[in-house]
Amino acid sequence: MTALSRRPSNDPHRKGWRVFYGDVQIGHIGERAGVPIDVDQWGWSLSFYPGTEPDDGAGGTGATFEECRAAFERAWEELRPKLTEENFEVWRRERDRTAWKYRMHDLGLPMPTQTTTGWSKCFCGADIPISCEEHIHTVHRGIGE
Structure with missing residues (x-):
């Protein structure tokens, strides 16, 4: 079974750790901001979509990081037994598609939907049509990691 791992949060407004199952982010454990000093200073949240309903996620607070962990x-x-590999794959594809889209935007490259021909050029140099999901999945797999 894949072990959980954590990486520091890259959000300066959210001190703590992003929690991963393999290469898929499933939650966060971190310091709570703006709470009185006499309440739990740490919090955690676990959620995953697709594959769960909104109320399947969980969260809570604790006095220490270890309690929250x-x-x-x-x-x-x-939650894990409710998820399939297909759920994780859908998440990965969406993560990579979003990262690809932002990279195109940051480089000032038009999306195929923004051209009159329905074709554009990817930042990797490939010509891409409107239906470019397979290009993203095969050529730019993992771009969102």
């Missing part, structure tokens, strides 16, 4: 892992043990 333990609660997160218990919640994951309940």
Whole structure:
């Protein structure tokens, strides 16, 4: 079974850790902002879409990182059996498509839907049609990691 791992959050407004199952982000554990000093200073959230309903996610608070980590892992043990590899693959494709789209935008390249011909040029140099999902999936797999 794939172990959970964590990486520091890259959001300066959200101190803490992003939690991953393999290469898929499934939640966050971090310091809570703006709470009184006499309440739990740490919080956690677990959610995954697609494959779950909105109320399948979980979250909570704890006095320490370790308390939150333990609660997160218990919640994951309940949620994980509901998910399939297809759910993770849909998430990966969406992650990569979004990262690809932002890269195109950042480089000032038009999307195929923004041209009169329905074709554009990818930042990798390939000509791409409106239906460019397969190009993104095969050539730019993992761009969103």
